[in-house]
Amino acid sequence: MRLPKTLTDAAGLVLAEPEPAEKVRLTYLYGKAWQDGEISEVGDSAPPDHPGRPPKPQLCMPADMPKRSKGSGKRRTALIHAIAHIELNAIDLAWDVVARFVAEDFPKAFSDDWVQVAVDEAKHFEMLVARLQELDAEYGDFPAHNGLWEAALTTRDDVLDRLVLVPMALEARGLDTTPATVERLTANNDIATADLMATIAEDEVSHVAAGVRWFEYVCKKRGLDPVPTFKTRITKTLKGRLKPPFNHVARDLAGMNRAYYEA
Ligand SMILES: [Fe+2]
Ligand SMILES: [Fe+2]
Secondary structure (H helix, E strand, O other), X not given: OOOOOEHXXXXXXXXXXXXXXXXXXXXXXXXXXXXXXXXOEOXXXXXXXXXXXXXXXXXXXXXXXXXXXXXXXXXXXXXXXHHHHHHHHHHHHHHHHHHHOHHHOOOHHHHHHHHHHHHHHHHHHHHXXXXXXXXXXXXXXXXXXXXXXXXXXXXXXXXXXXXXXXXXXXXXXXXXXXXXXXXHHHHOOOHHHHHHHHHHHHHHHHHHHHHHHHHHHHHHHHOOOXXXXXHHHHHHHOOOOOOOOOOHHHHHHOOOOHHHOOO
């Protein structure tokens, strides 16, 4: 089997792949090849603007999403499906960061971080799909929305906007909301899904941390003050402001200074 020559070639192949299971497999394969040094050049091939997607789920505008069903079994499956869809997008978002901003000439640690994020997201997607199968469902059974990829498109011109919106706002928001989800699942006796969500939340702390670290790196390089820069850009990129309650423990663990999100 021939490996792609460069990391950005690998990113392009993963992004273009429509089949989720194959996207996951390629992520593990190319991720390991980068980590083992079998792929060692970053290269400069541009990522596609739209990742490959399977024929199902049908993608709707967020506003057109059907209301979640009331039956508790179906509601739970729909929740797991919605998170699986986020994780699939997260795989592509990580590979997109690997390939999109090469002109910034980041140190190797930048690629290392986002390749590891892609591998983590692939693992999350795989775990959630396995859980769906235990519940007699599969990825594609429910409609999904394309909001996350819209976030990628609106921030493709500047790595600062991307880091502000994706890891520092959307993924950090995941840190805030997950504890309540885990609690609810536990209260409903779905320990398997609760454990899975808790494992995912642990990894997500490191994704937010990578976002903060590289955001501050770029700010320093451009001579920008991080907190006001974050605040200006978040107003521009995030529809709706940052909403409490904030998970201070997890955000602190991710190295996110409270000044970023407190008024
Ligand atoms: Fe994830
Ligand atoms: Fe993540």
